[in-house]
Amino acid sequence: MARNARADAPARPAVQKVALAAAALFVLIGVLGFVPGVTSHYDELTFAGHHSGAKLLGLFQVSVLHNLVHLIFGLVGLVVARRLAGARVFLAGGGALYLVLWLYGFAVDRESGANFVPFNDADDWLHLALGFGMLATGLLLNNEVGAGGRPDTPIDRP
Template identity: 35%
Template structure:
């Protein structure tokens, strides 16, 4: 039986994979535009490009694989939370991701929300009676 932390890793993983696929399917989603203005917008507000979509796919696969054990799930949540805090800061400092990936627009706010959710399961939530 999966713990809540493992189920959360699975949910994050599925969501990241779905958003990656949606990003790939956007007109221009396979391009490498990094400025938020010409880059295609996922859900009408989050600029993406090929590299951005590949990162989402990697986080999704990581989450799906991590969901197989409690310790891996906890590690996924911790690592991803820290990475998303860094990405949020980069979004404010370098919204074009140094010419590689669009991080501006609404992305910093989304990255902070993701970091909070991931961080909760990585650093705060404890499974009742579970051993790591």
């Protein structure tokens, strides 16, 4: 009798589930940034720069570059989160990256060319929340399992 390999596979650890969900959400947000109606003032969407008047959900300032960054970050997350260590790196590293983006958004003049992505106050608060949330989740959610193998087990062997 044939066995169902999917049924025999161990359940994914919670950190992987969270990382995959976060990555899928980033892909969704990246796509929604290109949808008129979901993105208000869509006719003011520019490739990059602080003069983009488009706002995702009428709140978060976006540009084509900003949307592409969300898409790429989410797609990378979907790939790396398939492994336990990758899920942790995606969450913790992504959280650290978002905290850096929060600091950058906090420090940059909104009307200068340095605000090229672009960011507004709503983006900054979201980056702060994402940064702490992703970092804490990546570092603290462990399900009592290691990073995927023993230190003496080569990565290229099962």
